[in-house]
Amino acid sequence: MSPLGKAYIEKLYAALSKMPEQERLDAVREIESHIEEGISHGQREADILAKLGDPSKLAKAFRSEHFSHPGRKRTWGETFAMIGFYCTTGLLSVMIVPVLATIAYGFGFCTVLILLAGIIRSFGATWINMDLGPYYTVPTEWSMAFSLVVGGIVGGIAYISRKYLRKYLRFVSERYQDLLPADRK
Structure with missing residues (x-):
């Protein structure tokens, strides 16, 4: 992966800071494999990153998925993080x-x-x-x-x-x- 891709992954990792560490790493690994798979199919890395969009918006998408699981037991900290997430979406x-x-x-x-x-x-x-x-x-x-x-x-x-x-x-x-x-x- 090029320095451009690594910088994208680092920004994504930093933007996912409010998620539990394991889910944060899973999201980063998923995007890394998505980028590597695209490159192996002949796509340019810059095009793949452009399709993925801004890392902070992609991080919000992962956090949204994390918070939207129904019936999941949440700690008070996660509950306040969820409230903060939804109050900062616009x-x-x-x-x-x-x-x-x-x-x-x-x-x-x-x-x-x-x-x-x-x-x-x-x-x-x-x-x-x-x-x-x-x-x-x-x-x-x-x-x-x-x-x-x-x-x-x-x-x-x-x-x-x-x-x-x-x-x-x-x-x-x-x-x-x-x-x-x-x-x-």
Whole structure:
């Protein structure tokens, strides 16, 4: 491999720094073998590197693939790295990901609190207020029904936000994975 190819591989390796070392090495080896295979089939190394594109974008594609595996157990560090990855994929992601995540998980937590408040107030806790306006307070015997309705609305908003957050993250991952070499797909 020429110095140009080695420099490309070094940039790719550096850009993959947020991935676990074994997966980082696997990605680099894969690209090295892709380059060597192309050269053995008569392609010029410069053409192969041009097709692969910018090493930092290729690294994002590998990181996207790494983070998008469903059902994988993640450490807290990997979770924060994944959040950082998706928030840095573009200006739109900087707005969409935090807003939808806050709505989804904040409203989900509030749903639980609303339902608990309805249960506790049903048993006579007068310190929990359920007002529909300045002049009307929900009667104690209607507390559970009221909390089910309000909790259902808030929970529905949380569910929809979470659903569309997952769709958006899947969409971003797929776009980045389109940057991977064709033999990888």
